[in-house]
Structures are given as structure tokens and as C-alpha cells.
Amino acid sequence: MSLDPSRIRLVLLDSGGNNLGSVQAAFARLGIEAPVSSDASRIRAATHVVLPGVGAAGPAMQRLRENGLDRLIPTLSQPLLGICVGMQLLFEQSAEGDVDCLGLLPGRVERLPEAPGIRVPHMGWNRLEVAPSAAGHPLVQGLDGRRAYFVHSFAVRGSADALATCHHGQPFVAIAARGRVMGAQCHPERSAAVGARLLANFLSL
């Protein structure tokens, strides 16, 4: 897949996460600059918007409320990709601190259940299973059956918007999309060639 960097203006939304640098570096390896911003006019002018997030849903939502992004994000019309906690924020509510999230995708974020041999946090490389009905979606091209890096304790169990699931004891939503709103529970910035493909797929939209 070839990207034309001159046609892409990407902005990372400032959700206060610590992995902004890693996400910027992942886009830099694709030849794409990824400035961090909470400035409405700059975000509106972007062709693609990414909502990163590491840590907990509560502090991340608080940051979005403080910088006004909680009101701006629902009004955006360009492709939006939430990563890890950033994806969780796209849903209605998170059990992590019982916080209300952005509500762009229906569903609730729950803690992953522990079980014999099933450790939480879910940490490491696990397979993406693309739903047959989503096989034609551009975001998941080349990803079915491949392993991505996950590190999280919370996830959405099931969703009509799931493009790919992953199994850790039980299935959970690994990649979701509803129109321009998309999310990845894995960390594409740390998922080697598979992650680079996911980010390139997003930028091709």
C-alpha cells in the first residue's frame, strides 16, 4: 500500500496519555507527521484524527472535558481512530471508575474477567479475528489472523460495530467502526508490521 503524505494532515488529540510519543513515532515511520493538539480550528482542518490513550478512562475523560475536546469530537466529520483507552472513550460508559464516555459507539467498557490461566492485564501478542461481515472493510485489510500487541484490563465484550474480535478467555472487541468513528483496542504503534498496516489502512480512508 502506498500513502501520499502530501495529502494527509493528521492530528493527535491531547488526551494526556503517556504514549503520544510512541504513536507519533509510528506515524513518522510511515512518513506522516503527527502533531498533538487540542486546538479546535487545527483539529477541524485535519484530514485524519487520532485519539490515543494510556492509563485509565477517568483521567482521560477529565482531560477531554478540561480542554473542550469532549464537545468537539462528536462534531468532527473526518476519520477518527481511538487507540486502546482512546477506543474505550468512544463508547457510552466505562466500568473503570464508572465514568461516562463520549457515547459515539453504543456499548459499555467492562473489566476483563480473570480465570484459570487467563491473566489480567491482558498483556502480549494476540490474534485479530476479522468478522466475515467486515472482511471488506478497508480498516482491517490484511489483518485477519495476525497478531497485535495488547496491554489492557478493560474492553467491550461485544458490539454490532465490531470489525475484529480477540480472545482472552472470552471474546472482546479488538477493532470497531461505525462510519467515520473507529477504534483499536490493541496498540498499533507497538504491533510491528501488523500495526503499521492498521495505521496505513486508517490513513488510506
Added chain:
Amino acid sequence: MLSRRIIPCLDVREGRVVKGVRFRDHVVMGEIEALALRYRDEGADELVFYDITASPEGRPVDREWVERVARLIDIPFCVAGGIRSVADAARVLEAGADKVSVNSPALERPALIDELAAAFGVQCVVVGVDSLRDADGEWRVRQYTGDPGRTRALPRRTLDWVAEAVSRGAGEIVLNCMGSDGAREGYDIDQLAAVRAVCPVPLVASGGAGAIDHFTEVFQNADVDAALAASVFHSGAVPIPELKRRLREAGIEVRDD
């Protein structure tokens, strides 16, 4: 299904990767970036960088090489050594590390684990445990093992400390079995299996890898999530592609793409 992880550990001293024998007589193995890229290309699932002089010298980790590694590689990495506070951890995480690992400072002040988990989430917080079996048969924790002159045996039982670290917010435990470390005769299966039984979070085996069979044994018999090693990878005695092929043949799930 979650893959078992293979983790090369790189000891960093003055901006270079070194390897010592029993923490002494360090030999320069190469440049940080070159080795990081080599392991990434060979299929390592994660890397640990241990700043071996930061802690004994009482200084924070040099942020500059962390940034260089973060830009270069596209697999996760953890930084250990010299992290004594939330501020120290924030510097390393903001520079691009995915996780921080704490050891002696957490033994000095266990609340450090709670503070790191509250600030960054449990998934960022690794607790390293150096452990040795005492004459009475109990495994107990050692502190300041980075400096042989300062190493102390603590009265704290290893199993108790692991349980406490997890309850305080450790998202992963790296158990370094000092009795087998450096001997290359295999991981300490008994001790790792005992810790596994009290450890609900991911557990990383460290200390004793000398051959491919040792990795197979530790995954099959101690049910660890990951196996860490240094010298067998640096020397080429255990090539990672061959290791993963043999693990797969033994029915152990590993990443191969």
C-alpha cells in the same frame, strides 16, 4: 490465544549495551539501537533495557537513548533501573517507553507501586523481584543486587512480596531467580511454579536460560507468560527464530508474524 513472549534483556551502561558476569567485568556488546533493531528483526516480542548504573549512582535514566529506541522500534519495551518516583517514571514513559520496572526502590518504599499504578495504570508497572533460596528452604528477596558490595538479604519471603506487589498495583512480575542466574542450566522451575500459584498477573521468568529446551520447560512446567534472557541471545547461542520454531513444534503458542 495469547502468545508466550520471548524477551531479550539489554543491560545499558553509558549509552551502550554491556554484559557482565555476575554483575562484574562488563564487556561492551554493542550500540543500543543496533541490538534493539537486531532483536526486533529476529522476532523478539518485547525488549527490556536495564540501566545498570542509574540506580547505584543515584541518578535517573538517561532520557535520550529511551527516545531514540522509541522512535526506532515498533515492538513494546520496558525500562528498568533508576526509577524511584512518579516523576522518574513519567520521564521514561514520556520518552516513549511502554512500561517501567522497579525493584529495590519498591522494597525501600512499597507505596511507590501504588503511586505508579495510580498515575499510569497497572499495565505500565512492572515489579522486578530478585530472589534466592535460603538455608532454611524459604525463597527470600534480595535488594541492591546491581551492586555486589551493597546486596542485602531481606527477611521478606518472595511469595509474600509478590502477592503484596500485585495487590498494590503491579501489572507484571519479573522473577529473577538468582540461584540459577548465569549458570545456563535452566530456569528455576520450582520457584517459578510456586510464584505462579500466587501471581494473578503476567509472570516473566528470568535467570538460567542456556539452551532452547530451557525455554520449552519453563513455559510447560511453570506456566509463565514470558521468558527473559540476555547472554544466550547476545552470544547467538539461542537464535530467536530457531527458538520460536522449536516452541511452536512443542505446541507452545508464539508470535510468528
